[in-house]
Amino acid sequence: EADIYQTPRYLVIGxxxxxxxxxxxxxxxxxxxxxxxxxGMELHLIHYxxxxxxxxxxxxxxxxxxxxxxxxxxxxxxxxxxxxHTSQYLCASMDTGPNYEQYFGxxxxxxxx
Amino acid sequence: KNQVEQSPQSLIILEGKNCTLQCNYTVxxxxxxxxxxxxxGRGPVSLTIMTFSENTKSNGxxxxxxxxxxxxxxxxxxxxxxxxxASYICVVSDRGSTLGRLYFGRGTQLTxxx
Numbered sequence: 438e439a440d441i442y443q444t445p446r447y448l449v450i451g452x453x454x455x456x457x458x459x460x461x462x463x464x465x466x467x468x469x470x471x472x473x474x475x476x477g478m479e480l481h482l483i484h485y486x487x488x489x490x491x492x493x494x495x496x497x498x499x500x501x502x503x504x505x506x507x508x509x510x511x512x513x514x515x516x517x518x519x520x521x522h523t524s525q526y527l528c529a530s531m532d533t534g535p536n537y538e539q540y541f542g543x544x545x546x547x548x549x550x
Numbered sequence: 551k552n553q554v555e556q557s558p559q560s561l562i563i564l565e566g567k568n569c570t571l572q573c574n575y576t577v578x579x580x581x582x583x584x585x586x587x588x589x590x591g592r593g594p595v596s597l598t599i600m601t602f603s604e605n606t607k608s609n610g611x612x613x614x615x616x617x618x619x620x621x622x623x624x625x626x627x628x629x630x631x632x633x634x635x636a637s638y639i640c641v642v643s644d645r646g647s648t649l650g651r652l653y654f655g656r657g658t659q660l661t662x663x664x
Contacts, residue, residue, distance in 0.1 A: 443593075480594075529593070538599065539652065541594045544592065
């Protein structure tokens with residue numbers, strides 16, 4: 438089982454609030470990712486990081502921001518939540534083995550009212 | 551355009567029966583193809599991963615096949631169990647990026663009834 442954690446698992450919050458979704462992994466992986474997934478739809482990459490102080494935007498435009506100050510920690514922040522941000526957010530990290538296996542966290546289900 | 555298409559979108563089978571899920575992709579260049587199982591409200595968990603040279607790989611009751619020429623893959627589940635109820639996602643990685651770029655299908659939602 439992968440050692441990658443996300444908190445909170447569920448979050449219901451009002452419009453305009455600032456929120457931070459936490460993601461941490463204890464595997465020492467340099468590469469980390471944030472995906473957004475709506476019900477019945479595919480995962481969309483919104484942010485990724487190659488390592489400390491490296492962050493890039495993914496394919497799907499997102500109003501969220503990320504930071505990577507420590508290898509093990511990759512938090513995602515929304516400065517002002519809106520109902521359109523309601524979704525599931527999945528964090529992942531990738532190893533450097535021959536298959537570049539990607540390990541996913543359990544996800545955060547965000548609902549903005 | 552790099553795409554991954556899965557069929558069927560949803561499937562209901564009785565416990566103990568076998569089933570096969572399909573995946574077609576247009577991703578190029580091709581690095582590997584993965585099948586993930588995603589339980590409701592959880593993150594995906596890897597079942598199998600196959601490179602260009604592999605055409606079949608098993609993981610317990612799960613057997614994946616790959617035809618890199620026709621760009622098709624299948625996931626066969628044998629003697630299904632209630633715990634197999636989940637979404638099964640086909641993911642293809644390209645070789646053209648150090649990012650480890652992954653292309654995700656929408657998944658097949660499998661429901662196993664007792």
